[in-house]
Amino acid sequence: MSFVIWIGTTVATFLIMEGVTWCTHKYIMHGFGWYLHEDHHQPGYPHVFEKNDAFFVVFAIPSILLFYFGIRPEINYLFFIGLGILFYGIAYFLIHDVLIHRRFNWFKNTNSQYLKGLRKAHKIHHKHLDKPDGECFGMLFVPFKYFKKKQ
Template sequence: MIYALITLGVFITMEGVTWCTHKYVMHGFGWFLHEDHHEPGYPHVFEKNDAFFIVFAIPSMLLFLFGTYTEYTFMFFIGLGILLYGLAYFLIHDVLIHQRFKWFKRTNNWYFKGLRKAHKVHHKNMGKEDSQCFGMLFVPLKYFKEQM
């Protein structure tokens, strides 16, 4: 039970980590990697922005490694929480919102529509400065209320 709580807690915490990383790193000193993501119609399968997946995957993999060295420890479940958030982020951001993979093209769910709207507002500003809506799974309620 404690390990499930650790995994869930890390998953939820990752939204805050992602928000901070998006606002202060991606739209800060890491803009050179994130900038192509804000270019409309970027023609490549991969973006420089995809490097951030690696940045988040490394600690998760290390936690899996050290968390199973002799037996399963809390580190494994921290890594699992990071991995599960990464999967959710991929499905929401790359599949649902940006349609990089055409898997969920016709969803009519109010929650997903709210996430899409908030991300669209984020991309409305094409530059590094003055963006808003840096979260991925938890965005301001006004975007959900518009979809209900």
């Protein structure tokens, strides 16, 4: 397998993960997985960890399995799919938990219109405290209206 195919597989998986995340967020987290996700929608949730954090473990399992089977008997495309999932997980953590929810004191003074737009879209998502009627289920790609500067 060539280097270009490895990189392409990793990047394609990273991009596809946005669709997987959107579907998972809308149909699982706001569906039968609401029990784990509900505390995430409660304002001022006082704990360091939320039940919602269990989803990080759940989403890490496919990546770990793909790494395992992607090096047996030699490195193959499964490894690079797992790598794309891992990179998306890192991006999700940095954007969602660090930038948007400020669970860590990093990136507080960003002037990036893109990052501000992501934060604005997620705030709109969180204005719905209940399971139904949600919007903006994506994480890296949200509607363009959230990136416009206020006139």
